[in-house]
Amino acid sequence: MSTVLEAKHINKYFRKPTLFHVLKDINFKINRGDFTSIMGKSGCGKSTLLYILSTMDSDYEGQLYLNNELITGNSRQKISYIRNKHIGFVFQFHYLLSEFSVLENVMLPAKKLAEKSYEEIEYDAMQKLTILNIDHLAKKRASRISGGEKQRVAIARALINNPSIIMGDEPTGNLDSYNADNVFNIFKRLSDEEGLSLLIVTHDQDFANQTDRIIQMSDGRIIE
Numbered sequence: 001m002s003t004v005l006e007a008k009h010i011n012k013y014f015r016k017p018t019l020f021h022v023l024k025d026i027n028f029k030i031n032r033g034d035f036t037s038i039m040g041k042s043g044c045g046k047s048t049l050l051y052i053l054s055t056m057d058s059d060y061e062g063q064l065y066l067n068n069e070l071i072t073g074n075s076r077q078k079i080s081y082i083r084n085k086h087i088g089f090v091f092q093f094h095y096l097l098s099e100f101s102v103l104e105n106v107m108l109p110a111k112k113l114a115e116k117s118y119e120e121i122e123y124d125a126m127q128k129l130t131i132l133n134i135d136h137l138a139k140k141r142a143s144r145i146s147g148g149e150k151q152r153v154a155i156a157r158a159l160i161n162n163p164s165i166i167m168g169d170e171p172t173g174n175l176d177s178y179n180a181d182n183v184f185n186i187f188k189r190l191s192d193e194e195g196l197s198l199l200i201v202t203h204d205q206d207f208a209n210q211t212d213r214i215i216q217m218s219d220g221r222i223i224e
Ligand SMILES: Nc1ncnc2c1ncn2[C@@H]1O[C@H](COP(=O)(O)OP(=O)(O)OP(=O)(O)O)[C@@H](O)[C@H]1O
Pocket: 014, 015, 016, 017, 020, 022, 040, 041, 042, 043, 044, 045, 046, 047, 048, 049
């Protein structure tokens, strides 16, 4: 089984207001195609860890590998390229551009990567919307759709560059239970049917139980 993501001896400190050792010797691997969840009490360091794993934070000790390539220590520009190409994100809040259409929002990360023509990107974006059963919303403004629909658009946007892994920080946290189930089931389907690698932080034990593996954190450490 090949490894998509690996964390080796990750330690992280916050220096203000006082020195605080927030992540303590984090080690784990994520196999390609696995659906992994991270759980743990509020404040144990889940978001801080996800921020490092998603390459958005470079201020840590230890090594991070993506597709067996060392990410740590690369230039900001290279890391930004790798992130855009290989990692898709879904946050608790969707962060869609409200004045743009659904289709334009989904196209954005591919435009940024600038490796395909406008027409190809548009075609890819429509395909992702179709996978998520929201192709009928393509021309609508992002501000004019429901919360559950917005989160599905955010997933389509995360998929647009065919990333190696999708990461989510409480991706169902801001939704009512019906829409939370719906979004979780989309992740589950992407994992089961498309073989996607997924890593989500969640407080929901029922959701976590349906993933392939639960990483349990406590006080900045992985305990299980
Ligand atoms: N920029 C910062 N400076 C100092 N301390 C911070 C900073 N960001 C987070 N912390 C602290 O680090 C700890 C871990 O925070 P983090 O957000 O990673 O926890 P979490 O497990 O994701 O919590 P939650 O489930 O509530 O989102 C907390 O004690 C938090 O107060």
